[in-house]
Amino acid sequence: MIATTCILVLSVACSAYGNVLTRRGLTQLGPLEDFRLRHLLRYGWTAVRNKYVLRGVAVNFGQFLTWLIVLSWAELSWALPMNALEYLIVTFLGWKLLGERIEPRRLAGIGLVSVGVLLTMLSWKAR
Amino acid sequence: MRRALAFVLAATICGCAGNLCLRQGMIAVGALPGAAPAELLAFFAAAAANPWIWLGIALEIAYSLLWLAVLSWSEISWAVPMNALEYALAAAAAYALLGEPVGPLRLAGIALICGGVALLSGSWVQAGTAADVSLTHRI
Numbered sequence: 672m673i674a675t676t677c678i679l680v681l682s683v684a685c686s687a688y689g690n691v692l693t694r695r696g697l698t699q700l701g702p703l704e705d706f707r708l709r710h711l712l713r714y715g716w717t718a719v720r721n722k723y724v725l726r727g728v729a730v731n732f733g734q735f736l737t738w739l740i741v742l743s744w745a746e747l748s749w750a751l752p753m754n755a756l757e758y759l760i761v762t763f764l765g766w767k768l769l770g771e772r773i774e775p776r777r778l779a780g781i782g783l784v785s786v787g788v789l790l791t792m793l794s795w796k797a798r
Numbered sequence: 799m800r801r802a803l804a805f806v807l808a809a810t811i812c813g814c815a816g817n818l819c820l821r822q823g824m825i826a827v828g829a830l831p832g833a834a835p836a837e838l839l840a841f842f843a844a845a846a847a848n849p850w851i852w853l854g855i856a857l858e859i860a861y862s863l864l865w866l867a868v869l870s871w872s873e874i875s876w877a878v879p880m881n882a883l884e885y886a887l888a889a890a891a892a893y894a895l896l897g898e899p900v901g902p903l904r905l906a907g908i909a910l911i912c913g914g915v916a917l918l919s920g921s922w923v924q925a926g927t928a929a930d931v932s933l934t935h936r937i
Contacts, residue, residue, distance in 0.1 A: 687878075690869070690874050690878055691874060693866070693869055694869045694873075694874045697866070697869050697870040700870065701870070702870045702871045703867050703870040703871070715866075718866065731862075735858070736842075738820075739820070739824065739842075739845060740830050740841075742817075742820055742821050742824040743824040743827060743828065743829050743830045743841070744829055744830065746892070746898050749904075754881070755879075755882055755885075755911060757878060757881075758875075758878055758879040758882075761874050761875060761878040761879075762875045762879075764874075765873060765874045765875040766875065769873070769874065771873045771874070771875050772923070773875060774921055774923075776917055776918075776920055776921040777875060777876070777917075777918055777921035779914075779917050780879065780914040780915065780916075780917030780918035780921065781875075781879060781914065781918070782914070783910050783911070783913050783914030783917060784879055784882055784910070784911050784914035784915065784918075785914075786907075786910050787882075787906075787907045787908065787909070787910030787911035787912075787913075787914060788907065788911065789907070790903055790904070790906050790907030790910060791903075791904055791907035791908065791911075793903055793907075794901055794903040794904035794907065
């Protein structure tokens, strides 16, 4: 279980950092507003040439590989909720690196989610 | 916010189905025995030869594209916790399709996660663009 948890934490950290990088890149691009195919393709093409989006995709690929290892060891209903650890990391990084304002309601929601994660973790039975 | 919420919902359904396929595939591949290079290589080769893994990858790509749209509209501290919607879906589906047990403790954990997500969804703020977001940090 310790090895599973370590790889899982690594996977979650990759996911959080990937989201931060991608969001930063997309903030430079601006919100997607036009859903016509030609515009979608152009938006996607611009996105994949953005260095932050590109780095985000690379980091998320690392997340995918480590996640495959976790899935070979653990039950999905245990492994999946553990990804909620990402919320704590993302909230901190969003506030610190992207200037997001964290209001009390959002913080309370994250708190509830975290307790839920803890309970889910306690329900782990040795494989 | 409604548009972002709809896309988050569609993304989580794809993500959940993708994870079920991946787990189905990894059951066939078997547990990773050790971290030796030869073992890792054989492990990922076996995974790449499994059709469930490829179906899972296709669904995860659909998830990523929808997620990209969400990230263009929303703050990450709003959008990322929304992924917890997937847990309720996954627990139900893993119970029904993979026969995984879901005990009272796990059920309580999942319920708390969902309650937290409901609180979070009310904390939507219109996200800024590069003009009004501080982008001075090196990341």
